[in-house]
Amino acid sequence: MIxxxxxxxxxxxISCAGEKIRSKIIKESRFINIVTIVNVSFSVVAMLSFIYxxxxxxxxxxxxxxxxxxxxxxHLFVEVVFRPTYCVxxxxxxxxxxxxxxxxxxxxxQLYLLNKYIDEISEYDGxxxxxxxxxxxxxxxSFRLKFCISRQNERNRARNNGLAVMVNWIxxxxxxxxxxxxxxxxxxxxxxxxxxxxxLLRAGSIGMVSLLSFTIFxxxxxAFQSESEQTFEALTRQKWYNWNxxxxxxxxxxxxxxxxxxxxxxxEKFVINYDAGVAQRCRQSCQKMAKKAQAIxxxxxxxxxxxxxxxxxxxxxxxxxxxxxxxxxxxxxxTSSLICECQWVY
Numbered sequence: 001m002i003x004x005x006x007x008x009x010x011x012x013x014i015s016c017a018g019e020k021i022r023s024k025i026i027k028e029s030r031f032i033n034i035v036t037i038v039n040v041s042f043s044v045v046a047m048l049s050f051i052y053x054x055x056x057x058x059x060x061x062x063x064x065x066x067x068x069x070x071x072x073x074x075h076l077f078v079e080v081v082f083r084p085t086y087c088v089x090x091x092x093x094x095x096x097x098x099x100x101x102x103x104x105x106x107x108x109x110q111l112y113l114l115n116k117y118i119d120e121i122s123e124y125d126g127x128x129x130x131x132x133x134x135x136x137x138x139x140x141x142s143f144r145l146k147f148c149i150s151r152q153n154e155r156n157r158a159r160n161n162g163l164a165v166m167v168n169w170i171x172x173x174x175x176x177x178x179x180x181x182x183x184x185x186x187x188x189x190x191x192x193x194x195x196x197x198x199x200l201l202r203a204g205s206i207g208m209v210s211l212l213s214f215t216i217f218x219x220x221x222x223a224f225q226s227e228s229e230q231t232f233e234a235l236t237r238q239k240w241y242n243w244n245x246x247x248x249x250x251x252x253x254x255x256x257x258x259x260x261x262x263x264x265x266x267x268e269k270f271v272i273n274y275d276a277g278v279a280q281r282c283r284q285s286c287q288k289m290a291k292k293a294q295a296i297x298x299x300x301x302x303x304x305x306x307x308x309x310x311x312x313x314x315x316x317x318x319x320x321x322x323x324x325x326x327x328x329x330x331x332x333x334x335t336s337s338l339i340c341e342c343q344w345v346y
Contacts, residue, residue: 025112035216036101053079097214101220132242145254149250238251
């Protein structure tokens with residue numbers, strides 16, 4: 001999977017965007033490596049704790065119950081053969097999650113380099129008042145914009161091809177996710193029935209492995225999506241008023257290419273970001289509770305014989321009952337002016 005996705009785009013060297021971006025990439029890479037090492041360490045602890053037998057395994061672990069019931073005379077031999085399989089299970093369940101983390105972070109680092117390049121598109125030595133009539137400047141801007149659009153097209157192709165690759169991996173990811181769920185349930189069960197140090201060690205290590213893997217998995221996808229939004233914002237900061245009509249139209253094309261967020265997803269609905277995590281669910285619950293509280297407060301005020309029309313006017317439109325999620329984002333002055341200026345060309 002890693003080779004299929006990484007081969008879709010040309011990887012830029014991290015030193016091509018300056019020392020600041022290079023240091024930022026190295027710092028974030030070091031942090032990801034530390035989290036990975038910590039997660040692997042907890043996996044090893046969980047693996048060793050499960051290899052070491054516990055008297056409560058017969059009541060908690062389904063596989064051991066089957067071994068004891070089906071092979072009552074040889075259960076010790078079968079158990080000795082079965083327990084080393086935990087060495088593979090704890091590695092396999094986290095492998096796919098960190099494959100996604102690796103791919104998303106490589107893509108995010110490439111976006112750092114692209115956004116840095118976009119920020120410097122308008123950089124040029126010369127008097128700003130004369131740049132509109134400077135042919136060398138216009139040609140240089142045209143070259144830079146074409147290069148940027150080419151890189152965007154390459155990125156979009158990689159996104160489409162990557163989606164086709166990721167679709168084939170839905171099944172193993174679902175299986176590992178179910179395994180994580182079983183692991184968490186087992187951790188709680190072990191915490192309830194644990195007698196001594198071994199049971200608590202199992203519960204704590206499984207919980208930490210599941211928590212770290214899910215957190216880094218979700219955060220990496222959201223970080224990649226957030227960085228893709230910076231591409232559009234970087235294009236809107238360009239000094240387009242010094243460009244000719246040809247370059248302005250290419251800027252519009254680049255804006256259209258970067259308008260859609262770059263999301264890591266297995267399908268059209270299965271997206272890796274905060275929407276798939278707990279944070280977004282908590283925010284949605286808090287928002288629903290706040291809306292209900294506003295509706296109750298408004299109803300109480302209405303019951304106090306306040307004028308309905310004045311109340312709605314004060315509270316805004318239709319008040320808390322039909323309040324929408326908010327007005328649509330307004331066009332930035334740069335984008336609106338640029339579109340108005342280029343409309344007459346067509």
